[in-house]
Amino acid sequence: MTLLLGSLTIGLILTLLALGVYISFRIFDFPDLTADGSLALGAAVSAVLLVQGLHPVWATLAGAAAGVLAGAVTGLLHTRFRINNLLSGILVMTALYSTNLYVMGRSNVPLLSVRSLNSLAEAAGVDFFGRADISLFGWPVMVRDLTMLGCIAAVVLAACGSLYLFFRTQVGTAMRATGENPLMIRALGVPTGWMIVVGLMLSNGLIALSGSLLAQYQGFADVQMGIGMMVWGLASVIIGEALVQSRKLGLTIVGCVMGSVLFRLLIAIALRWGLNPNSLKLITAVFVLAALVLPSLIGQWTRRKGRA
């Protein structure tokens, strides 16, 4: 049960990363490599503020705001200075590595003994249930794990909901059109450059939020924690799209959540069954492949059955 709760929590935290990647890669068709840097940036800023004693909610929001800034820089580099989109992402990501070191003052900030969302959730849970562990359907569960999951789920729900609503507004629709057909939307008088900048700000804000939550959940911020994360985010987006078989806005957002959570659940199963650690990466690759291939296979199968 602990493992299930843990992987759901991690899955939901990384959902925010997946949503960020979804915005840049899918909506804007902008391969934004800033993600690796902004994840660690969110973690770094939040960690430093938490150590200073700031309230965890503000520290978390500040982390997300730092990500928004990073996204703005990438966007401006691309739209104002006409730097290739891949390159501007790489530039900012590289710069962020040093920035993060500078922000933290060292490469690793422990959060074990400071007040963080994790400790707040624990305190709230113990207040609510009256003790530190309860029984859930017969399984013993730490209240802390449960409230942290609830907390993260609420954040993710709020993020998904507001994203959905935002992309249905006039500005949001214009943004989506910027990715789909920039010529057409420019002809309609929408400043596509600004749309991209705002989109990247949104995307990196979500990613930094994800990093901030991850750091608080695992108890430390590390300058290397972002490396390679973007790939997992992208994998979750693709798995999600394959699962829902649709590119409709609402469904893809739900797909992102499902893809990310499912991915972590599958890894948890692999770990629980004690598979050889050396083959873990291979197994995760097989999972991703299966998630990609299965839905279309099932689709083919049902169509054939339909014809018969």
Next chain:
Amino acid sequence: MWHGLKRTSLGLILMALAASVLLLSDRPQRSARNNRRPRAAIFSFASRPTLDDSVRGCLDALAVRGFEPGLTMDLERFNAENDLPTANGIAKAIESGGFDMAITFSTPALQVMAAANREGRIVHVFGTVTDPFVSGVGLCRTNLASRPAWLAGLGTFQPVKEVFVMARACFPALKTVGVVWCTSETCSEACLKLAREKCAELGITLLEAPVQSSVEVLDAARSLISRGAEALWIGGDNIVETSVASVVKPAMEAGIPVFANEPAHAKAGALLGLGADYYEVGKATGDMAADILNGRKPASIPIENCVPQQLAVNLATLAKLRDPWRIPDDLMKSAAIVIGADGKRIDGVASPAPARKWKLRLIELVEAPAIEETRQGILSGLKESGLVEGRDYELHIGDAQGDLATMNSLFDAALTEKADLIFTITTPALQMAMQKITDRPIVYALALDPLLAGDTGTHERHRPNVAGVYDRSPFEQMMGVIRECLPEAKTLGTLYAPGESNSVNFRDEMQKAAEAAGYRLAAMPANSSTEVGDAALALTERGVDLICQINDNQNEAAFPSIVQAAQRARLPVFGFSTGLARRGAILTLSNDHEDGGREAALIAARIMRGESPASIPYVGITKVRLTVNLTTAREMNFYVPEAVVQRADEVVGREGEGK
């Protein structure tokens, strides 16, 4: 809406499937849903080693019997911290707190709890009490049937007679034993009565020297020696026990041994210390509590004397004796604690098996040479400690393959599988463990000093569930070696990786050591392994006399580029990792990571045998290996002094050995 449901159904089904697979794997962990969990309170009078050991033993015994706090029973712990008014308050709170059972440790706790529970509203189990019959709680030695029906427990009277038999076995010609005792202590008198009986039986003359206070102890002990005592005995006497040194010192001057009824006295210089193992006493108490929780009537359990013996032997003392004392082999084998001839404790001489089979989990971040060596050390250390795989423990290894999210899941998996003890290798693993785990022991290896990784406190007083061996390169020793090899050197150079916490920390430590030894340190950052070559070239132009490379993953991987740059500038390279000596370093002084892992495993073994991690201080790796590569030295025209080569644990390319 329907369309949306249809589209998401596949994902939802798969998620539900995955979740149920996970939960099904956990089915055994699911506790039987009984209507009500029993509620018990553990009440200890103070934080003393004997009482803490008892509580720990009690909890272990309850767990073995299926009563796990928080899962199958509710348990609250109380400690009066030596304060009688507090103890009274606690006893009242327990009595009226809706508990089913109170478990008390120590005589005062028994007494106040019994007083508060006169009506017998809750069952009361007691342990770690010298003599319950004289505690005034309604128990009578002569009339065992007359007792409160809600009270059960154990007495633990010191093994007085047994220690005299042991002393006789060590020196069969023993005829006269002296004892200093305080006349106003009932417990002391009770012990003395037993001693008199046993001595009469063994034909030993017992010389007595009564005292009133601790200042008289030294003179009393001297008087016993001058009256011809061949050995001194210390019984259960608080006054004398607090001034053990005053008995041991004159005895050692006269070359005669002291034997005592408390294992801890062996550390203070007594030859033999035979006392009760309070962990075992706690276990016996816990077993009794479990019996009662399972429905046994307290009144049907006889109140007995329970003395699981624990023997401590001091070999350093044995070596200094006048008479031909010797410790028989069977005695030596039964000793739980042996103080060696050098005055240090020898571990694992007697290897009692742990109380239960331990589920061990080892979690590491990635595969790397140092990590593999450490893991190997842990595996061999566990074997060396006398524990048997399969009987005493099972070990599973989890490797996160460098992914922090996966490492999170590894820890969750370990918790779900109810691992009893978790080994961590690498600093992030330790940090994550400290964040996630507070209720079971963590033993770390190959990590930064935990005080730098988020723990607060000192090396002695730290997180109560964490113990282990941290990694710090032997910087100070290295400075000495550099002084020997390059007396004229002034500036040392190293590359570091700003992104690795170990690297930055080692740079700072090296800086301190270098400055203390009168060197200047030029440290050059390199942010990725591809930058290392250029950074090394830049370093060689900073006027360094020697590159002495600190340990980190990046610079170890890119070490050949450092060597190339150094060779171009004709600079020697030293390092802190043994493998580097084969990859272009002339000399390495490294922590023996395998030995670090071994030491961590020995710490784990101590925990499994009942010690608390809280009482085990954080230590650094102690063993270092000096490796010299003479082939590289010759190529570089570098002279390694003969004294250093002589000292080396390993010499590569010695003259006349061929290639």
